[in-house]
Amino acid sequence: MRLASYEHEGARRCGAVEGEEVLPFPEGTGLLDIVGGAPVPATGAPVPLSSVRLLPPLEPPSVRDFVTFEEHVEGVRRSVSGQAGVPEAWYDAPTFYFTNPASLVGAHEDVPVPPGSSVLDYELEVAAVVGPPGGDLTPERAREHIFGYTVFNDWSARDLQSREMQVGLGPCKGKDAAATLGPWLVTADELEPYRDADGFLRLALTAEVNGEVVGSDLLSNMGWTFEEMLAHASRGTRVRTGDVLGSGTCGNGGCLAELWGRNGRQDPPPLAPGDTVTLTVEGIGTVSNTVVPGRRVPTVRGARRRPRERP
Template sequence: MRLATFEHLGLRRSGIVDLGGDGDDGAVLSPFPEGTDLLEVIRTGHVPATGAALPLAEVRLLPPVEPPSVRDFVTFEEHVEGVRRSVDGTAGVPDAWYDAPTFYFANPCAMVGAHDDVPVPPGCHALDFELEVAAVVGREGRDLSPERARDHIFGYTIFNDWSARDLQSREMQVGLGPCKGKDGATTLGPWLVTADELEPYRDADGLLRLALTAEVNGVEIGRDLLSNMSWTFEELVAYASRGARVRPGDVLGSGTCGNGGCLAELWGRRGDQDPPALRPGDTVTLTVEGIGTVSNTIVPGTTPVPIPSARKRPRARP
């Protein structure tokens, strides 16, 4: 089942997507009753009756959920190798990366829809995309094992963690991880595919063997398999729940795939910004087998409001 949140005639709705047999041209969306929030469907597991179908082309797709929290992991070794050289000039993969699936908390209020425009973050001159898949939690849990965690995954969606690489490179020198370099926008969509739909893609290691492709202005930049993740989504959920709660609607990103899943990886390998950073007018299209496609166009952003540098203080004591 494919579940979407959308805007139609000025109203926010949710419903079931039917792609039909003619591709996007025959796709329709059957809406749930007005006021039905997809997060409540996820939480209860109850799928309401639907009304008359709408052509998918007549609605604006919104992020499927407004997540309570967003954890973005980094599970592709190839991505770490390339982007680490680009962002902080260091070669290889840190030993600590192999210990556990590391993540950072992203901004849950920065989700954008499958076809929304994405403004350049204030002060950014090196904007990048990141091709990822995210699992969405369906049941609350704590201290889960990977085996138990499988029953806590409701479904999957495409996740594009837009990244201001120049801002990220500077601020990560502080040692706290990304800040404004990752704060502006994250594409979530085009819809939420329930976990059972992707079971046929599962390989012997429990990973989902889905083809991933990234294009900029119609030119393919990257191609990889989701099964190149070094941890399964069940292991990501289990780790996230260690000493903490995961809740319905929580989003867990896979981290960026390798082989051109973002520009920074290629910059790190080639030693130059080739292909160039994204500019207004560029359109990034990401496709994940079994899920769908998102396509966002970059637009000009705002001028940053000046903030002073740190003040040198005398370190007085009371």
């Protein structure tokens, strides 16, 4: 089943997607309730997908973005620091950071350039969505806690990210402005036919900028399965219904920064207003967002330098 949240005739609704139509659930139904185990309600008269504005499928309590593709780490590390290879610590466990659930945008929304940035990048990912909550899960148990999957684009202001992470913390504003989630949520059972013998989902991933393919990979090149990622995320804590777990950016052009690291220069160039990024994941769907000029907002001054006075 494919479940979507959308806006139609000024009202926010959700429903099941079948072909080129969406079958609306009763008014007041929220996808988070269904993800949490509520029965799927009866649907109303179909509405053409072409007449609705697709929204992020759900409003998640949290978004954890992992970094599970070795090839991506290798390329971006060379781009950012000039160092070759992958840090040994990457192999220890699936690392993630928390990103902003309030910044999610729909499958076809415009994406403004983040304030103060001139080096914007896309990141091609797949996200898993948690169904039943749980804690201290094993990978075996974790499969029962994954409700479904969606396409995820972790937009990145590389110039802001590079500077702020020199502090040894972050990323923060470099990843804070937008993240695409969509076009809908595909239930886990729909993707089981793509699972390989090692437990990975063998889905083809493609990234295009202005209609030109700049990246392609397989989701099965991840270093950990989503079940292992969820087990790690739940270790010593609890995951909640609707929590989003990003796979991290795929390799082979899953983002521009990886290509910059391999090419030794910013080629292809950073994204600019007017550029359209289209990401496709086999078995899930396609999102396509156009970059637009950002807003001018005031900056916070730099820190004051003070002597270490003591009382």
